[in-house]
Amino acid sequence: MDHFPIFLSTDTARIIVSGGGDAALAKLRLLMKSRAKITVFAAEAAPEIAQWHEAGRLTLVSRAMDYGDAVCAKLFYGANEDAAEDARTAHLARSCGALINIVDNLEDSQFITPAIVDRDPVTIAIGTEGAAPVLARAIKADLEERLPQSLGTLARIGKTFRKASYALPFGRPRRDFWRAFYFNAGPKAVAEGEERVLPALKDLLDTHLNTQAREGHVAFVGGGPGDPELLTLKARRALDEADVVIYDRLITPEILELARREATMIDVGKEGFGPHTPQEHINALLVEHAQTGAQVVRLKSGDATVFGRLDEEIDAVDAHNIGWHIVPGITSASAAVASIGQSLTRRGRNASVRFLTGHDTRGFADHDWKTLAQENEVAAIYMGKKSARFIQGRLLMHGADRHTPVTLIENASRPDQRIICTTLDALPAALEAADMSGPALTFLGLAPRAAAAAAAPLHQELANAQSV
Numbered sequence: 001m002d003h004f005p006i007f008l009s010t011d012t013a014r015i016i017v018s019g020g021g022d023a024a025l026a027k028l029r030l031l032m033k034s035r036a037k038i039t040v041f042a043a044e045a046a047p048e049i050a051q052w053h054e055a056g057r058l059t060l061v062s063r064a065m066d067y068g069d070a071v072c073a074k075l076f077y078g079a080n081e082d083a084a085e086d087a088r089t090a091h092l093a094r095s096c097g098a099l100i101n102i103v104d105n106l107e108d109s110q111f112i113t114p115a116i117v118d119r120d121p122v123t124i125a126i127g128t129e130g131a132a133p134v135l136a137r138a139i140k141a142d143l144e145e146r147l148p149q150s151l152g153t154l155a156r157i158g159k160t161f162r163k164a165s166y167a168l169p170f171g172r173p174r175r176d177f178w179r180a181f182y183f184n185a186g187p188k189a190v191a192e193g194e195e196r197v198l199p200a201l202k203d204l205l206d207t208h209l210n211t212q213a214r215e216g217h218v219a220f221v222g223g224g225p226g227d228p229e230l231l232t233l234k235a236r237r238a239l240d241e242a243d244v245v246i247y248d249r250l251i252t253p254e255i256l257e258l259a260r261r262e263a264t265m266i267d268v269g270k271e272g273f274g275p276h277t278p279q280e281h282i283n284a285l286l287v288e289h290a291q292t293g294a295q296v297v298r299l300k301s302g303d304a305t306v307f308g309r310l311d312e313e314i315d316a317v318d319a320h321n322i323g324w325h326i327v328p329g330i331t332s333a334s335a336a337v338a339s340i341g342q343s344l345t346r347r348g349r350n351a352s353v354r355f356l357t358g359h360d361t362r363g364f365a366d367h368d369w370k371t372l373a374q375e376n377e378v379a380a381i382y383m384g385k386k387s388a389r390f391i392q393g394r395l396l397m398h399g400a401d402r403h404t405p406v407t408l409i410e411n412a413s414r415p416d417q418r419i420i421c422t423t424l425d426a427l428p429a430a431l432e433a434a435d436m437s438g439p440a441l442t443f444l445g446l447a448p449r450a451a452a453a454a455a456a457p458l459h460q461e462l463a464n465a466q467s468v
Contacts, residue, residue: 002129003127003130005114005127007123007125008074010034010035010074011035011036012036012037013037013075014072014073014074015036015037015038015039015074015077016075016076016077017039017040017077017079018076018077018078018079018093019040019041019077019078019080020040020044020045020046020049021042021046021081022046023079023080023081023103023104024040024042024079025048025049026103027077027113028049030113030116032052032057032058036074036075038057038059039058039060039061039069039073040059041064041065041069042060042061042062042064043064045060045062064089065089065093066092067092070092070093070095070096071096072096073096073098076098076100077101077102077103078093078101078102079103081103083105086102086105087102090108101113106130109130114126114127114136115136117143119149119151119152120156121152121156122152122155126140126143150187150190153190153194154187154197157201158181158182158186160198161201164201165177165205167209169213172214172243172295176208176214177204177205180204180208181200181201181204185203185204186200188200214295215293215323216289216291216293216294216295217290217296217323217324218286218296218297219238219295219325220298220300220304220313220324220325220327221235221299221300221327221329222235222300222302222305222327222328223235223247223251223255223299223300223301224255224302224329224335225301225330225331225332225336225412225413225414226254226255226335228257230413231258231329232327232328232330235327235329236258238297239255239258239259239260239263239297239299240258242259242260242295242296243294243295243296244263244264244266244289244296245264245266246266246297247265247266247269248300248301249301250301250302250439251299251301252414279309279313282298282313283313286313286317287316287319287320290320291320298313302332303328303329303330304326304327304329306355307382332413333355333380333441335413336441337443339409339413339417339419340407340446340448341448342443342446342447344378345378349378350376350445352378353379354367354377354378354379355382356380357381358383358384358385358388358390358391358442359387365387367394369394369395370398372444373398374400375401378445378446379443380442380443381441381444384440384442385408385431385440385442388427389427391427391442392425392428401424403423403424403425404444404445405422405423405446406421406422406423406430406443406445407419407421407422407446407447408431408436408440408442409441410436410438410440411438411440412439416438418434420434420436421447
């Protein structure tokens with residue numbers, strides 16, 4: 001992040017604009033939404049600027065900017081549409097301590113002005129580090145359509161009521177009150193007329209003052225395979241409401257970013273045959289935080305019900321009479337099979353699919369190898385990298401075809417996803433050659449559909465290891 005977003009107080013602040021043409025007009029239309037004291041320096045100014053000066057909305061000085069003109073200015077905009085004059089006036093402004101923005105000159109600017117969605121006092125700023133203003137405008141247009149004009153009314157009236165809301169305890173009780181106002185009681189009141197909003201706020205406060213605080217609760221949330229766009233709406237809502245998020249090692253930073261900034265984030269990552277947080281410690285954390293009244297999200301990669309030791313954690317919170325619910329997620333097998341253009345079951349091939357784990361708490365996991373070795377069996381093997389040679393040996397021992405297709409998908413659904421195509425006899429060699437470091441899912445009995453393989457050549461590696 002090259003530009004850190006902040007909201008600068010402009011109440012009575014001095015802002016200088018040098019230039020009187022189209023570039024200056026574009027900046028002034030935005031700046032005049034603020035309460036700043038704006039001064040424009042331009043030997044020749046557009047008629048609109050002169051009209052704004054006559055109306056008292058800004059001060060126009062009909063000459064080029066000179067030494068001392070930027071004294072006490074917070075911001076300076078160079079909009080001369082002339083590189084030499086922009087450089088000269090920017091130097092003058094910088095010498096007076098003002099922050100500098102030169103129109104269409106990112107390199108010499110100290111700050112940039114984002115695209116803005118204005119629902120005063122709600123303001124949404126959209127920035128692209130100056131790299132893609134067209135994209136910023138497109139996002140702005142999308143948000144303009146989504147956000148009702150009444151949003152500003154709700155926020156403005158809500159702002160006057162903030163001190164009254166301090167009668168509620170800090171934290172969740174106060175957040176629950178404001179959530180109920182902005183997403184339920186407030187919009188209903190606005191629909192009846194703006195004069196109904198303040199009475200609705202007072203009624204809502206009375207209700208919350210006489211409502212017992214919510215008890216601690218645990219949401220077991222499936223975080224999906226890693227792509228934040230595959231997170232369910234219910235999962236996003238749980239993250240938005242969480243006081244505490246206890247998350248696994250495979251949860252991506254992009255998904256963690258969706259949690260509230262104020263939430264306590266606790267990493268309880270585990271790694272097969274490597275460092276891990278003891279399950280007993282995780283259970284204790286769930287109980288400890290829920291007993292304080294916190295809304296806890298136990299965020300697990302994939303689907304919480306698949307190889308996630310969910311039952312042990314539910315038993316722990318049940319033992320302390322703590323409420324809980326499960327939010328399903330997209331398991332990595334679903335994301336991985338989609339990436340190779342296949343389906344997990346297919347008429348005439350396999351009427352069932354097995355979800356297996358490569359290892360469990362005792363080591364390499366044992367399965368019904370005799371059935372798995374039969375023709376047309378399909379299995380999705382989780383955590384199977386280190387147990388690949390063990391799996392290969394068991395299947396071959398029970399008569400599996402050495403040329404059975406095997407596909408490994410590393411980092412399914414993520415930007416660095418890789419697909420490794422091989423066969424059962426070449427599986428260990430293919431894994432060694434691929435040198436995988438990310439989480440991988442192994443499909444026994446499935447190869448990528450040709451169209452899927454052709455569509456993603458950058459993510460595909462064909463392992464041509466010799467049969468063992």
